[in-house]
Every structure is written in C-alpha cells, then in structure tokens.
Amino acid sequence: MKTLTCLCKSISEEEMDDIKKHIPKDNTIQNMAEFFKVFGDSTRLKILYYLSRHELCVADLALLVNMQQSAISHQLKLLRLNRLVKYRKEGTTNYYSLDDEHINSIFKVALEHLQEL
Amino acid sequence: MKTLTCLCKSISEEEMDDIKKHIPKDNTIQNMAEFFKVFGDSTRLKILYYLSRHELCVADLALLVNMQQSAISHQLKLLRLNRLVKYRKEGTTNYYSLDDEHINSIFKVALEHLQEL
C-alpha cells in the first residue's frame, strides 16, 4: 500500500534525476524566498513606494502610511536587513531612502502580471 | 505631548500631499502583496522551478520536492488561485505546468539582486 507509486511517468527517471540535479542550492532558494517575502506585505510596499518618491524620515513615513511610528520602525528594520533601504543620520532624525535599483523593475513585473488578470 | 511632530521636513507639506495622492489604490497594493507572498516560500519556489523544467504530476512533484502529496496539493491550489500554474487532466492524473511567462523574469531579477549581496 505505497502512497506514491505514480505511474504517470510522462517523464523518465533519468530526466527527473537531471532536473533534480540542477535545482539551485537549498540555501539559494531559501534566500530567494526571504527576498520575496519582504515584498509580500502591503505596509512595506507602501513604505517602498513613498521612498521611491522621496527621502523621508520615520515620522513622515508614519504619517503617510497612517500607522504607528513603532510599526514603521519595525518594518524599516526588516527592509534594512534585506538591504532594500538605507538611511543617513542628521541629529536624532534618520532619513531613509531606497538602497536597491532592482525595486523598480520588480514593481514593474508585478504590475504587468496583475494587469493581465 | 504629540507623538509625531516631526520638524524634519526636508519635504514640504505640498510635496507630501502630492506623493500621497499618487500612491496606487489600496486594493492594487494589496494585490501586489498577495502576488509576492506566493513567491515568498521555498516549497512553492521549488515547485515553480521543477515546473519550469517539465510538466509534472502531483506525485512526481512530491517525490522531487521530497514532501507529502498533501502538502504539494495544498501549495498547488494556492499557485492555481494566483494563476501561476495550470493543469490538464488525464484520467486521475493531473499534469501541472507554468501558466505565466513572468515567472522567469521574476526569478532573474531576484537572482540578480541576491548575487549582489
């Protein structure tokens, strides 16, 4: 009573082995997943949109996104760790801006896809 | 004792209003987030990789990803709902394949980004 016999072989064992052999390393896939996960939250997308328009401090972002300063700060930390934003200090104020040119291409691809649905 | 005075205005109120006015609709942002969320999981990324190489049935995918058939089936449902995969029936067997040409461009952008870290 095997669960996975699968006689459906439209593909040969050799082909399957070959395909399996060429899959990116588990670590790479994990990193890719982490990368996409960052974009998979509307609060972070809003932050990224606003920063794509203008360098902004945390309080301004909180105003624009209409969310607590603490929430924004937590999300900015995540974005920082993933190198999507950077900041410069000026007194107690931190001015955030985008740190990655790929963000715009990524937005574009996503919009293209969504427009076709 | 306001929490958000923010005198940091490197940006004028008018500019902020303007930027806020042009942000995509909340619904659009929500959809973008959902879209990215789909890619933000290593199991789904593996499935997408394998399907990019060959049309496959559920049991074969379970073998390749080395995960239970049920788990694969649940993930395939999600991928179906987001129109990233499609399938054709042949008897009791379902052959899955990719349903979106953007997937490859998306993979590429992500890899580019990761290689720069």
Add this chain to the structure above:
DNA sequence: GTAATATATGAACATATATTCATAAAGGAG
C-alpha cells in the same frame, strides 16, 4: 543637570501560514 524629540526595541498578542493526518472524491482495472 532636566525636558523634549526622534527613533529603536522587547514583550505580548492576535492573526496568518505551512505542514501533517485522516479522509473524501473521482477515475480506471478487475
């Protein structure tokens, strides 16, 4: 020194998500 401001952070909580298990549904073979 104190007071006020901007930001960061830890704990707590609620919600979302991925996986497993058990089982249902549907088709093919006998």
Add this chain to the structure above:
DNA sequence: CTCCTTTATGAATATATGTTCATATATTAC
C-alpha cells in the same frame, strides 16, 4: 460492483508574522 490509484480537502497543530504598547536610547535645547 469492489479495489486501487491519484488528487483534493478539512481539521488540527505548530510556527511565523505584523501590530501595539511601553520603554529604552540618543540627540538637542535649555
């Protein structure tokens, strides 16, 4: 019809994640 196979699905569970609250840190002004 019954048995077997392939896939889908609902419930349960464990884990991850986003937000809030309270508070810490750091800088500036007085």
